[in-house]
Amino acid sequence: MKKENLVTVEFFGLYRLAYKRASVELDAKNIKDLFNQLYELDQVYTPKELKNSIVILNGTNIMELKKFRTKLNAGDNVLIMNAASGG
Amino acid sequence: MLDFDKAIRDKTIAIIGCGGLGCNLAHLVARLNPKEIIIFDGDEFSASNLNRQLFATQNTIGKNKVEVAKDMLLSCTGATIKAYPSFFHEEEAHLIKHANIILDATDNVGARFTIEQIGKMYNIPIVHGAINGLFGQVAIVYPGDTTFEKLYPNKKEKEIRTTYSYVPSLIASIQVAEAVKYFANESPLKSYEVLCIDILSMDIKKINI
Numbered sequence: 309m310k311k312e313n314l315v316t317v318e319f320f321g322l323y324r325l326a327y328k329r330a331s332v333e334l335d336a337k338n339i340k341d342l343f344n345q346l347y348e349l350d351q352v353y354t355p356k357e358l359k360n361s362i363v364i365l366n367g368t369n370i371m372e373l374k375k376f377r378t379k380l381n382a383g384d385n386v387l388i389m390n391a392a393s394g395g
Numbered sequence: 396m397l398d399f400d401k402a403i404r405d406k407t408i409a410i411i412g413c414g415g416l417g418c419n420l421a422h423l424v425a426r427l428n429p430k431e432i433i434i435f436d437g438d439e440f441s442a443s444n445l446n447r448q449l450f451a452t453q454n455t456i457g458k459n460k461v462e463v464a465k466d467m468l469l470s471c472t473g474a475t476i477k478a479y480p481s482f483f484h485e486e487e488a489h490l491i492k493h494a495n496i497i498l499d500a501t502d503n504v505g506a507r508f509t510i511e512q513i514g515k516m517y518n519i520p521i522v523h524g525a526i527n528g529l530f531g532q533v534a535i536v537y538p539g540d541t542t543f544e545k546l547y548p549n550k551k552e553k554e555i556r557t558t559y560s561y562v563p564s565l566i567a568s569i570q571v572a573e574a575v576k577y578f579a580n581e582s583p584l585k586s587y588e589v590l591c592i593d594i595l596s597m598d599i600k601k602i603n604i
Contacts, residue, residue, distance in 0.1 A: 320530070320591060320593060320598070320600065321527070321530045321591070321593060322527070322528070322530075322553060322554060322556075324593065324595070324596065325528070325556075325595075330596060330598075360548075360549050360551075360553070362545075362546070362548075362604070364602050364603075367602070367603060368603065369545065369603070369604055371545070371548070387600070387602065389591065389602075390553050391525065391532060391546035391547060391589075392525040392526050392527035392528075392530055392531045392532055393502070393503065393504050393507075393525050393527065393547065393552050393553070393555070394415070394502050394525060394526045394527045394555055394558060395412050395414050395415060395416045395417065395499075395500045395501050395502035395503075395524070395525060395526065395563075
């Protein structure tokens with residue numbers, strides 16, 4: 309039986325509005341897998357579109373890690389957000 | 396007791412943009428009586444600005460934003476006001492080279508990349524603020540930081556949602572507080588720290604971008 313790798317995904321800004329929830333728990337092995345699972349959960353953004361988001365894993369931007377190949381471990385916290393740009 | 400007002404009194408503050416954020420920034424900074432306020436915006440007030448832009452009134456529609464701002468500010472501050480009724484480009488950079496801080500009230504990603512370069516060129520920190528719908532963020536871009544490259548990796552705007560008076564007011568207040576804290580050396584935001592605020596859920600996060 310496959311061991312679950314549950315991570316908490318938090319949404320902020322436009323992503324919270326789009327997904328109509330503050331957070332969700334998903335079983336994902338890396339960020340790319342997580343994007344695919346989010347698309348299965350709700351088709352609001354494709355995995356390609358999600359690559360335009362800012363992704364913070366346990367307080368660190370995944371661009372400072374292995375980007376979309378960054379591995380996830382059980383209990384990780386993933387924040388998906390965008391920056392506002394209006395004035 | 397810390398005298399936060401004193402920290403700003405001999406300073407020159409450049410405000411880039413005089414829309415939702417910029418009107419509030421100009422007003423809040425003016426009340427602190429700095430030495431000089433420099434403000435740029437080539438736009439005129441329109442009816443669509445009435446819902447959120449402090450100096451937009453039935454009487455100011457059609458008038459240049461910074462010219463209106465200057466008149467309003469002179470009645471409540473001892474600061475010298477330099478109002479430039481033009482959009483800010485690299486060509487105008489020399490007009491702010493003596494500024495002690497830049498307050499970002501621009502409304503597009505491209506302008507932010509421009510001021511990031513100018514901040515680096517003249518060694519001036521930028522207190523960044525931006526809004527969209529019911530959320531926004533504040534950060535301090537120290538000279539040489541590449542915060543905007545991290546915040547806007549695709550150099551594109553995402554979907555822009557309607558905003559309301561209390562959103563720019565809140566974000567501008569935090570920007571001014573951060574500027575004063577910077578001058579007073581009282582724990583301003585650090586490099587690449589971004590304070591993100593979602594008013595809908597009243598969720599506030601400080602992240603490292």
